Amino acid sequence: MIDLLLLPFQLDFMRNALIVAVIVAVPMALLSCFVVLKGWSLIGDAISHAVFPGVILSYIAGLPYVVGAFAAGMVCALSTGFLKDNSRIKQDTAMGVVFAGMFALGLVLHTRVRATVHLDHILFGDMLGIVPADFATAAIVAAVTVVAILAKWRDFLLHAFDPAQAAAVGLPVRRLHYGLLALISLAIVGALQAVGIILAVAMLIAPGAISFLLVRRFSAMLVFATLTAAACAFGGVYLSFFLDSAPAPTIVLLLGACFVAALVVSRLRDRRAGALEPSRTG
Numbered sequence: 198m199i200d201l202l203l204l205p206f207q208l209d210f211m212r213n214a215l216i217v218a219v220i221v222a223v224p225m226a227l228l229s230c231f232v233v234l235k236g237w238s239l240i241g242d243a244i245s246h247a248v249f250p251g252v253i254l255s256y257i258a259g260l261p262y263v264v265g266a267f268a269a270g271m272v273c274a275l276s277t278g279f280l281k282d283n284s285r286i287k288q289d290t291a292m293g294v295v296f297a298g299m300f301a302l303g304l305v306l307h308t309r310v311r312a313t314v315h316l317d318h319i320l321f322g323d324m325l326g327i328v329p330a331d332f333a334t335a336a337i338v339a340a341v342t343v344v345a346i347l348a349k350w351r352d353f354l355l356h357a358f359d360p361a362q363a364a365a366v367g368l369p370v371r372r373l374h375y376g377l378l379a380l381i382s383l384a385i386v387g388a389l390q391a392v393g394i395i396l397a398v399a400m401l402i403a404p405g406a407i408s409f410l411l412v413r414r415f416s417a418m419l420v421f422a423t424l425t426a427a428a429c430a431f432g433g434v435y436l437s438f439f440l441d442s443a444p445a446p447t448i449v450l451l452l453g454a455c456f457v458a459a460l461v462v463s464r465l466r467d468r469r470a471g472a473l474e475p476s477r478t479g
Contacts, residue, residue, distance in 0.1 A: 210325050210327075213327045214325050214327060214444055215434050217324065217331065217391050218324060218431060218434045219427045219430050219431055221335050221387060221391045222426035222429070222430035223339050223423055224342035224343065224380075224383075225401050225404070226422040226423045226426035227343065228380060228384050229402055229404045229426075230409075230419050231357055231377060232401060233402065234354075234357040234358065234405075238402050239289055240277070240292060241385070242398045243273055243292040243296030244270045244381055244385055245385050245398045246296045247270060247272070247295065247296045248270045248273075248385060248389070249269070249300055249307075250269055250299055250300075250302045250303035251264075251266045251267070252303070252389070253306040253307055257306075263386050267382055267386050271378070271379060274381075278374075322389075322393030324392070331391070335387045335388075337387075342380055345376070346380075349373070349376075352368055353373060353377060355368065356370060356377075384401065385397050385401070392445040399452060400426065403453065403455070404426040404429075407422065410456075410459040410463040425452075432448075433445075433447040433448030433449075433450070433451045
């Protein structure tokens with residue numbers, strides 16, 4: 198029995214998948230806290246879909262796909278901001294128009310490329326086929342994101358809660374705004390090979406949402422989100438070996454189960470607090 202449970206750790210491709218899953222989960226979890234607080238969940242969805250044409254153009258041009266993916270993500274973010282600031286439409290409408298258009302462009306370009314296997318892996322992930330270059334990309338993205346957040350998390354937090362107050366105390370609001378968008382784009386690029394475009398958005402939202410339900414302090418939220426994402430990433434890859442399922446969807450299912458559990462715990466805690474309140478006031 199023990200030998201069977203330890204079998205995934207004896208296979209090189211499973212060890213690689215377990216490691217890269219945790220590496221990818223860390224920056225996504227940290228950023229998810231800011232995404233949830235700012236109500237930017239749709240932005241994560243928009244950027245994750247909008248990078249698709251950039252990936253294909255890089256593939257056609259013979260460039261590393263991370264170059265095109267990051268450029269396309271920033272084009273999406275900047276275009277959304279421009280439409281919001283220079284028209285009467287709201288931000289969610291602008292995001293819907295931009296990301297739908299860019300994703301459609303990617304699908305059109307996709308039909309022009311014959312070697313579709315690699316691009317399908319970008320869409321759905323190929324965690325079990327990780328190569329050293331993918332390890333390097335994920336590790337660099339994780340390092341850059343962690344360092345940036347550790348250095349500026351208080352500024353990002355104030356900007357998330359009250360941009361007007363952040364501007365009043367002299368913080369570079371526009372730089373923080375686009376800096377956070379750049380980090381989100383970078384994290385999605387780092388997650389492409391592991392979880393793919395379609396499932397990256399779940400890892401960018403769920404850890405922060407789970408932590409938001411269970412903890413009160415933002416510093417604790419960052420830690421709890423990171424631990425939750427890492428545990429679900431590791432557990433999802435491990436369980437996928439025995440369930441004979443794809444690792445990325447299994448990770449997302451674990452995150453979904455954790456969210457449901459967190460929601461139940463939060464509701465029970467609120468009811469208990471509401472029941473104790475009358476006895477204290479009485």
